[in-house]
Each structure stands twice: as structure tokens, then as C-alpha cells.
Amino acid sequence: MDVKDKKAGDTIVVMTELVLPNDTNHFGNLMGGRLMYWMDIAAALSAMKHCNSPVVTASVDHISFENPIRLGNAVHLEAKVTRVFTTSMEVHVRVWGEDAVKQHRYQSNEAFFTFVALDPNGKPQPAPGLIPETPEEQERYKKALYRRQLRLMLSGKLRPEDASELKAIFAI
Template sequence: MPQPKHAEDSLTVMTEMVLPNDTNTLNNLMGGRLLHWMDIAAAIAAQKHSNRTVVTASVDNVSFSEPIKLGNIVTMKAQVTRAFNSSMEVFIEVWAEDIPAGIRVSTNRAFYTFVAVDQSGRPIEVPQVIPDNEEEQARFDSALRRRQLRLVLAGRMKPQEATELRALLAAD
């Protein structure tokens, strides 16, 4: 089994400028372009954690809360929250910044799941995650519930097998 790694070791910060070719007819960043950038930043975090090639397995709900305008600087911060056998959950946050106006707003958050693969494309074991602060611990603790929900929604786990979800629903 690979040696566990600290969550912070996977921290990836990526910055892009919104150029005319990135925008729609309203001069806002196209959603697909943002998802592309988010996927890259999250994949880099997963690669840093696993030291392996990774493939995107799933993307949780991505809501677009604020438009990102032409000329804005987009900053994405991604970090592995928890690792399972060969998969890793990555949390990513996105901010848009209008530097001349001094305005910075949070625009998106999402969880991506990646699977580490060997040279043949087969899943391979990844290191466990060591959370080092309260925020990392909270994301680590809730990751199993999110994983079970993903698996149930994908039809890869029966709802009655989702022990973390049952415990959460029974607590209410």
C-alpha cells in the first residue's frame, strides 16, 4: 500500500484570464470552458496525490452562481479530500476577480472524482489522505457519504448498502 499523503500536498492553484474566445454572446465565460479548466486543475491535484495518470470518473453538481466576465481573472483551487482504493475525491473552488475594480467573488464549487490508472489503463491503488486541519477533516469525514450517493445514483450500489447515507437519514 502506498504511504499516506497530506491533503495539502495535492493543493493546486490555477489561474486563467477570460479572453474574447472564452466568452459567449453576453461576454461571459462559457460554462464549458470553465468546466474544462476545473477538470484540469482537479486532475493535477489528483495526479500530485497519486503520482499516477488519472482519469475523470465523475463531477458532482456544478452551479453557476455568478457570471464571470470578459477580462476577469479566474482562480481555481483544488485539493484531494479523501482517497478510496483507486479513486480520489477532489474539492475545487473557483473565484472570479476584476482586478482594476478590486472585486473578487466566489463563483463555483464542485467535487470531482478521479481514478488513478497504470500504464495499461487499469485502476491502481492510491495513497490515503491525511487531513491536517478542521476544514480538511470535515471534507474527509463527509466524503464517504458523497461517494456512496454517487455510487447509488450511478446504479453501482444498492441504496440499502449505503450505510453512511442510511445513518445520515436516520439521524433526522
């Protein structure tokens, strides 16, 4: 397979959903599980767009719940690949709620997802590299290495003493 680097901007996926009664809890707010489901779909589409292959979710970092999204509001999700490591890709997802009646849009959530590119046999395969172009893309690209080392440490796959980039940040 010929793997060519791709631009981060080419991985953007935008989804919009409407919060219906079946999506809400007893307070009339969008349920967290439903939102995570939509976030996972948006992130998976972005990763698939980047690698042109099926992907599986490997991990999800901390999901912040800043503002609730109410029944009848729109949910806007934007996903973009932030960095590629051999077979895995980090994808950032931002979520906004929108009250269409009051014309008010507000940030609600965000998280980082990790996906693994799969070959036709369901085995990990190399993903194309990523070219960050904007200052924001370059900053997320740089910090993705720190987030990856932290994820690997928390999962027991990397010893803290081997997390050289993280150690460099905290070295006195």
C-alpha cells in the same frame, strides 16, 4: 509500488486564467463549458500530484454557477484532494472570479470531481491514503463518504439499502 499516505495540503493546485473573447458567450460571460474544462484540468493535476500517476475523470458532481465571470476578469481555481478510496480520489475545486481593475474578488463556482489512478497499462491502481489535517480538511474527508455513496447510488452501482452511512444520517 510503495504507497504512503500523503497530506491533503500537499495536493493543492492553484491555476489562474484570463477570460478572453473566445472564452465568452454572447452576454460577455465565461462559458460554462470552458470553466468546466479548466476545473477538470485543475482537479486532474491535484489527483496526479497525490498519486504520482496518470488519472482519468470518473465523475463530476453538481457544479454550481453562483456568479458569472466577465470578459477580462481573472479566474482563480483551487483544487485539493479530499479523500481517497482504494483507486479513486475525490477532489474539491473552488473557483473565484476577479475584476483586477476594481480589485474585487468573488466566489463563482465549486464542484467535486472523482478521479481514478492508473498504472502503466492504463488499469486502476491503488492510490496513497490521505491525511486530513485542518478542521476543514477533516470535515470534507468525513463527508466524502456520504457523497461517494450518493454518487454510487445515482450511477446504479450501490443499492439504497446498502448505503449504510447515508441511512444512518436519515434514521429516525
